Amino acid sequence: MAKLKLTYFDFHGGRGEVARIALSLGDVPFEDDRIPFAEWPRRKPATPFHALPVLEVNGLRVTQSNAINRYAGKLADLYPSDPLQALICDEVMDAVEDVTVKTVATFSIENEEEKKAARKALVDGPLRLYLQRLEERLVQQGGEWFAGGRISVADLKVFAWVGHLKYGKLDHVPVDLPDRVAPKLAVHLDRVRDHPGVKAYYAKHGATP
Amino acid sequence: MAKLKLTYFDFHGGRGEVARIALSLGDVPFEDDRIPFAEWPRRKPATPFHALPVLEVNGLRVTQSNAINRYAGKLADLYPSDPLQALICDEVMDAVEDVTVKTVATFSIENEEEKKAARKALVDGPLRLYLQRLEERLVQQGGEWFAGGRISVADLKVFAWVGHLKYGKLDHVPVDLPDRVAPKLAVHLDRVRDHPGVKAYYAKHGATP
Numbered sequence: 468m469a470k471l472k473l474t475y476f477d478f479h480g481g482r483g484e485v486a487r488i489a490l491s492l493g494d495v496p497f498e499d500d501r502i503p504f505a506e507w508p509r510r511k512p513a514t515p516f517h518a519l520p521v522l523e524v525n526g527l528r529v530t531q532s533n534a535i536n537r538y539a540g541k542l543a544d545l546y547p548s549d550p551l552q553a554l555i556c557d558e559v560m561d562a563v564e565d566v567t568v569k570t571v572a573t574f575s576i577e578n579e580e581e582k583k584a585a586r587k588a589l590v591d592g593p594l595r596l597y598l599q600r601l602e603e604r605l606v607q608q609g610g611e612w613f614a615g616g617r618i619s620v621a622d623l624k625v626f627a628w629v630g631h632l633k634y635g636k637l638d639h640v641p642v643d644l645p646d647r648v649a650p651k652l653a654v655h656l657d658r659v660r661d662h663p664g665v666k667a668y669y670a671k672h673g674a675t676p
Numbered sequence: 677m678a679k680l681k682l683t684y685f686d687f688h689g690g691r692g693e694v695a696r697i698a699l700s701l702g703d704v705p706f707e708d709d710r711i712p713f714a715e716w717p718r719r720k721p722a723t724p725f726h727a728l729p730v731l732e733v734n735g736l737r738v739t740q741s742n743a744i745n746r747y748a749g750k751l752a753d754l755y756p757s758d759p760l761q762a763l764i765c766d767e768v769m770d771a772v773e774d775v776t777v778k779t780v781a782t783f784s785i786e787n788e789e790e791k792k793a794a795r796k797a798l799v800d801g802p803l804r805l806y807l808q809r810l811e812e813r814l815v816q817q818g819g820e821w822f823a824g825g826r827i828s829v830a831d832l833k834v835f836a837w838v839g840h841l842k843y844g845k846l847d848h849v850p851v852d853l854p855d856r857v858a859p860k861l862a863v864h865l866d867r868v869r870d871h872p873g874v875k876a877y878y879a880k881h882g883a884t885p
Contacts (some may be wrong), residue, residue, distance in 0.1 A: 516774070527760075529767050530767055531766065531770035534767040534769075538759055550750045551747075554743055
């Protein structure tokens with residue numbers, strides 16, 4: 468078994484949380500290196516692309532969150548072996564990353580009126596569209612899990628994203644947006660949260676998902 | 677064999693080119709649906725995420741370029757089966773996508789002075805950093821190919837990106853940037869271009885890579 472070290476920020480959410488949950492679900496041992504935000508400016512220049520997460524595999528540093536999620540998913544038996552189901556798992560993860568990038572682009576807007584307008588455009592445009600399309604994909608895949616007929620890293624990725632929309636307190640993004648636009652994703656959020664492995668992960672860390 | 681239809685814009689480059697080359701290299705039959713730019717506004721609303729490429733697999737529409745590249749890579753034997761090599765292949769493809777998103781963000785800047793400043797920041801920041809890091813990865817992987825010791829979709833992805841930097845005529849981005857910052861990636865570009873399957877692809881389409 469490879470020696471793994473996963474470095475990410477010290478909070479439950481964001482781009483590193485999916486791999487942490489996946490490895491925990493699969494009982495795959497890893498060093499859970501959590502960086503306090505205050506330490507980030509000092510450590511940032513030493514990361515390959517000035518970003519987290521970073522996974523070390525036997526000392527080899529690898530980046531890119533969905534690449535890491537996929538690798539963690541394979542180790543934890545949370546990634547489909549069938550190529551078409553793997554394609555759909557990948558599509559879902561990349562779609563969430565896509566809309567996350569669009570969302571993060573509004574974080575740095577300082578003018579409050581501009582930010583409000585940008586967030587409204589986000590809600591009426593990408594957030595609504597991606598919620599709807601991902602709900603359609605879930606339904607087309609049977610309604611319970613996104614790929615392979617059982618829980619996979621795609622479910623964890625959507626779970627983290629929809630959870631952020633509902634509980635992340637994004638200014639000017641109504642917290643009931645998932646419930647209104649994609650109610651089956653809101654139910655899916657509960658399904659993932661109630662998965663025994665996911666519950667055990669949050670219980671272990673004394674956190675609420 | 678699944679019936680495949682790949683829809684993308686009618687030019688050689690961008691997010692759809694890698695899967696086209698990969699399927700051609702692997703002699704995987706597919707319908708090569710090329711949309712003229714003039715038709716895009718009419719067809720855009722009917723695409724799942726208002727974006728291309730879209731791959732149809734036996735009529736099922738799937739999106740996200742790197743997810744499609746990975747699937748095409750599996751069908752064409754251009755994707756590593758070893759999980760760690762697959763992780764590195766994925767990292768490389770996602771890193772290129774990452775820097776592409778940062779580049780595309782400067783396309784819509786209308787003010788010429790602002791665009792010039794944004795492109796300069798791009799050259800001095802992400803473009804330089806990603807070129808350097810990807811060159812380091814190539815060297816660490818043996819210097820010839822990015823993953824698995826032979827050509828993969830990661831090589832095609834970097835090839836399309838570095839080719840765009842050198843020949844895409846991006847205003848305020850010096851075309852010799854790859855040669856200066858990451859000379860081994862410039863050599864890698866030639867290596868991929870001279871691959872018999874890649875040469876055959878471009879010869880068939882009467883295009884220069």
